[in-house]
Amino acid sequence: MSLPVFSLKNYQLKTLASLRRFLEKTVELNDADTAFYAITKRPFVAPPGLPGLPYVCLRVPTGGGKTILAAHSIAIAADAFLRCDNPAVLWLVPSDTIREQTLATLSDRAHPNRRALADRFGENVRVMTIQDALYAKRADYDGGAVVIVATIQAFRVEKTEGRKVYEANGELMDHFSGIGHEQRAILEAGPSGDPLPSLANVLRMRRPMVIVDEAHNARTDLSFDTLGRLSPSLIVEFTATPVTPEEHKPEKGIYASNLLHHVSAAELKAEEMIKLPVILRGRVDPRDTISDAMAWLDELAATARAEENITREFVRPVMLVQAEPRSKDKPTLHAEEVKKLLIEDFRVPEEHIVIATGDSKGLDGVDLFDRDCKVRFIITQQALKEGWDCSFAYVLCSVAEQKSARAVEQLLGRVLRLPHAKRKHHEDLNRAFAFATTTSFQNAANTLRDGLVNNGFERVEAQSLVRAIAEPLQGLEPGGAAYLHEEAVPFELDYQAFEKNVHTLTGGRVEFDTEKQVIRARGALTDYDKTALLLALPDAAANMIEALVHKSRGARLKSVEVDKEPVRFAVPRLTVKTAHGLQLFDRGHFLDIPWKLENDDPAQIMDFFVPPKQARDEAHVDVDQTGHVNVQFVTDLHEQLMLNLQERGWTTNALVNWLDRRLPFTARRDITRVSSTLFIAKALDHISAQTGMSLEALARAKFRLVEALVKVIAKHRDGREAQAFQMALVPQSGLDFKTSADVELVFEESRYAYREPYKGRTDFKKHLFRVIGDLEPSGEEHECAVYLERMPEVKAWVRNTSQQPNSFWLQTATDKFYPDFVALLSDGRYLVVEYKGSHIASGDDAKEKRLIGELWADRSGGTCLFLMIENKEFSRIDAAIRQRD
Numbered sequence: 001m002s003l004p005v006f007s008l009k010n011y012q013l014k015t016l017a018s019l020r021r022f023l024e025k026t027v028e029l030n031d032a033d034t035a036f037y038a039i040t041k042r043p044f045v046a047p048p049g050l051p052g053l054p055y056v057c058l059r060v061p062t063g064g065g066k067t068i069l070a071a072h073s074i075a076i077a078a079d080a081f082l083r084c085d086n087p088a089v090l091w092l093v094p095s096d097t098i099r100e101q102t103l104a105t106l107s108d109r110a111h112p113n114r115r116a117l118a119d120r121f122g123e124n125v126r127v128m129t130i131q132d133a134l135y136a137k138r139a140d141y142d143g144g145a146v147v148i149v150a151t152i153q154a155f156r157v158e159k160t161e162g163r164k165v166y167e168a169n170g171e172l173m174d175h176f177s178g179i180g181h182e183q184r185a186i187l188e189a190g191p192s193g194d195p196l197p198s199l200a201n202v203l204r205m206r207r208p209m210v211i212v213d214e215a216h217n218a219r220t221d222l223s224f225d226t227l228g229r230l231s232p233s234l235i236v237e238f239t240a241t242p243v244t245p246e247e248h249k250p251e252k253g254i255y256a257s258n259l260l261h262h263v264s265a266a267e268l269k270a271e272e273m274i275k276l277p278v279i280l281r282g283r284v285d286p287r288d289t290i291s292d293a294m295a296w297l298d299e300l301a302a303t304a305r306a307e308e309n310i311t312r313e314f315v316r317p318v319m320l321v322q323a324e325p326r327s328k329d330k331p332t333l334h335a336e337e338v339k340k341l342l343i344e345d346f347r348v349p350e351e352h353i354v355i356a357t358g359d360s361k362g363l364d365g366v367d368l369f370d371r372d373c374k375v376r377f378i379i380t381q382q383a384l385k386e387g388w389d390c391s392f393a394y395v396l397c398s399v400a401e402q403k404s405a406r407a408v409e410q411l412l413g414r415v416l417r418l419p420h421a422k423r424k425h426h427e428d429l430n431r432a433f434a435f436a437t438t439t440s441f442q443n444a445a446n447t448l449r450d451g452l453v454n455n456g457f458e459r460v461e462a463q464s465l466v467r468a469i470a471e472p473l474q475g476l477e478p479g480g481a482a483y484l485h486e487e488a489v490p491f492e493l494d495y496q497a498f499e500k501n502v503h504t505l506t507g508g509r510v511e512f513d514t515e516k517q518v519i520r521a522r523g524a525l526t527d528y529d530k531t532a533l534l535l536a537l538p539d540a541a542a543n544m545i546e547a548l549v550h551k552s553r554g555a556r557l558k559s560v561e562v563d564k565e566p567v568r569f570a571v572p573r574l575t576v577k578t579a580h581g582l583q584l585f586d587r588g589h590f591l592d593i594p595w596k597l598e599n600d601d602p603a604q605i606m607d608f609f610v611p612p613k614q615a616r617d618e619a620h621v622d623v624d625q626t627g628h629v630n631v632q633f634v635t636d637l638h639e640q641l642m643l644n645l646q647e648r649g650w651t652t653n654a655l656v657n658w659l660d661r662r663l664p665f666t667a668r669r670d671i672t673r674v675s676s677t678l679f680i681a682k683a684l685d686h687i688s689a690q691t692g693m694s695l696e697a698l699a700r701a702k703f704r705l706v707e708a709l710v711k712v713i714a715k716h717r718d719g720r721e722a723q724a725f726q727m728a729l730v731p732q733s734g735l736d737f738k739t740s741a742d743v744e745l746v747f748e749e750s751r752y753a754y755r756e757p758y759k760g761r762t763d764f765k766k767h768l769f770r771v772i773g774d775l776e777p778s779g780e781e782h783e784c785a786v787y788l789e790r791m792p793e794v795k796a797w798v799r800n801t802s803q804q805p806n807s808f809w810l811q812t813a814t815d816k817f818y819p820d821f822v823a824l825l826s827d828g829r830y831l832v833v834e835y836k837g838s839h840i841a842s843g844d845d846a847k848e849k850r851l852i853g854e855l856w857a858d859r860s861g862g863t864c865l866f867l868m869i870e871n872k873e874f875s876r877i878d879a880a881i882r883q884r885d
Contacts, residue, residue: 024081066213074087090210126145484522502536574739608712766795834849
């Protein structure tokens with residue numbers, strides 16, 4: 001049976017690419033500190049007690065898929081850094097709940113997390129608990145990837161499980177038979193002076209890669225000491241909330257994370273991963289809060305049914321109710337009291353409610369995604385147990401006034417995930433909703449924004465992503481309690497029967513005014529209220545009931561803040577006329593694909609391959625006076641790992657096929673397997689002829705060969721593409737170019753992605769979206785943005801972010817070109833501006849960008865303008881706009 005295709009999102013690919021670049025640079029420079037600075041231009045914070053260790057953090061907000069990224073990072077580390085086929089991995093998680101979930105997904109061969117491992121290691125993967133690892137044999141580690149999933153607490157000696165990690169264990173004796181002096185020197189010795197046969201020593205020999213999930217929970221001196229005893233090869237953190245440089249206080253045992261890559265909220269939203277914005281509504285009385293939230297949950301349920309009619313996608317919106325803690329001094333709306341309130345006052349069936357707190361585990365064994373599941377309300381208190389997740393959670397209802405972001409942080413994270421990671425047709429299903437009991441609406445909004453920050457969002461983003469809907473005053477009872485809604489009763493109504501059958505069933509929210517002959521609703525009516533009315537009143541009242549329920553929910557619940565009238569911003573794109581119509585111009589129009597790589601010169605691989613005897617990365621193991629090895633360089637690690645390696649017998653075909661499988665997609669994206677294997681075989685023959693290396697020697701250098709192959713293929717591809725691109729743009733090429741609105745890019749706020757939000761002080765009112773992406777608060781590009789903002793001819797503009805899936809781009813020889821700014825002029829024309837410093841603008845890359853940009857403008861029939869600006873020559877923008885043919 002074939003498994004469904006699972007594709008990583010664009011931001012996930014970029015996150016993993018940043019990790020690969022760092023690890024490759026660390027190997028190249030033989031130093032993690034220098035490599036980190038070379039990539040980020042920020043200083044590296046060395047972990048205490050772990051000198052020279054590559055230790056980086058990948059920041060991914062809640063809902064971004066940290067676990068799938070961690071699974072893919074293992075293959076990257078094995079290829080780019082460890083250079084081995086059998087990595088040992090220690091995967092640390094913050095709780096037993098998440099440990100069980102992670103084990104389950106990594107053990108399930110159909111799950112994307114396990115498939116991420118299988119793509120690289122095939123069936124040679126062993127996923128273990130600590131208990132499993134206490135019995136694992138040497139062959140388990142030699143045969144492929146080993147992943148041990150545990151909490152960091154399990155490695156602390158004060159825990160029973162932790163003591164077993166460091167104790168002698170006869171089940172592990174085979175790991176230590178026949179080991180040499182170099183390996184014995186790095187191990188903890190027992191009373192006899194021989195290496196202690198402990199799991200800790202097995203890991204020390206294997207130099208595990210350590211993955212830390214929710215890493216902010218494991219950055220204490222004790223945690224670092226624990227990790228240090230295991231001699232890790234590298235540590236990669238995955239968290240939404242890394243420790244910032246401002247929080248770095250080593251004297252207090254607090255160490256800043258080495259933030260290598262940050263995923264923004266906008267990237268998650270553009271990739272349809274999370275529900276945003278969060279719509280906030282506040283009420284003073286907790287019963288009013290619950291009433292409003294329940295009514296909106298009903299509206300969302302109806303919307304979800306309408307969505308299913310269109311898309312066949314099943315969604316059942318769920319509400320999280322945050323209760324107050326119990327108190328000995330005063331009555332509170334604690335979890336049991338909220339459940340009683342829902343049942344007695346709101347007539348919610350008990351089977352629709354579960355309590356999920358530290359003491360009550362109502363979610364155990366419940367599949368919230370099951371169509372037959374009846375749960376609609378989940379009651380919790382301070383925070384749900386980490387690891388619980390259901391993308392059907394849409395409404396957060398807090399009956400307690402929250403004054404701390406921590407109080408809403410985890411609950412807010414539970415309502416952010418978009419079901420099935422797919423944008424919905426109905427806009428309300430793309431949003432999350434929070435109903436707060438509060439006496440200060442502004443405080444509630446600020447607390448919610450702080451909660452978003454604690455889920456990994458930038459504060460600038462949080463300000464934009466929480467839309468606070470202030471309640472109108474019209475329709476309130478005296479004193480500001482419930483809203484009053486009335487509907488005339490067009491027939492005789494038995495007051496006594498009404499009081500008995502309706503007033504009580506709806507908790508007093510529906511009453512009959514005999515003098516005015518109206519039925520009155522106090523607050524928003526829920527589906528349960530509606531059902532009670534339909535059952536209690538004559539059939540003739542159905543239309544009246546529908547009108548009252550609709551009126552009680554009203555536009556107050558449905559409307560989001562009124563924005564300024566949206567500007568349609570749709571940019572024409574460069575196309576090629578073909579027999580099949582207009583096609584967006586890309587590399588397929590000037591490259592013959594597949595590429596016959598075997599026809600290119602294999603000898604150029606010697607520009608990138610350094611034979612082992614000349615390599616900088618030969619190992620030098622230094623044993624100090626205590627007998628321990630000081631690991632100072634990356635290549636010392638490689639030497640230690642080689643001591644564990646038992647190379648199999650290689651044939652030329654086996655090595656060629658191995659190398660071919662290790663080529664990343666970027667290297668082989670346009671090459672058939674036949675072409676790549678033919679080229680690899682020729683390259684190996686050339687290396688052997690030039691260096692005299694035997695097949696066995698080439699096999700030992702196989703990871704170095706992969707690096708060289710990637711580089712030589714890239715060199716050949718660059719030359720090929722540059723020549724083909726130049727030929728495509730000459731009139732004789734036969735390509736018929738047209739810049740056409742029929743193939744347009746529409747800028748939409750929901751799909752606008754960026755790495756970092758703008759944090760400067762300039763108030764840009766003409767920018768199309770609330771948040772501006774990837775714009776520095778000062779500098780020449782900022783000045784260009786200010787110039788566009790102040791031009792009367794500019795109606796709206798967008799900071800066009802690079803390498804994002806919904807940004808404007810033009811094809812160059814080797815890549816996509818993302819200009820800096822796109823502006824819509826008042827006369828309907830479009831202006832694209834690329835700003836470059838003079839030292840950059842004269843390069844070959846800039847010439848290609850100018851060439852394709854001017855072609856885009858030339859083939860637009862005067863509707864598009866392109867400018868490459870340097871040295872603050874902003875007056876050229878005025879001249880271009882005002883000059884007409």
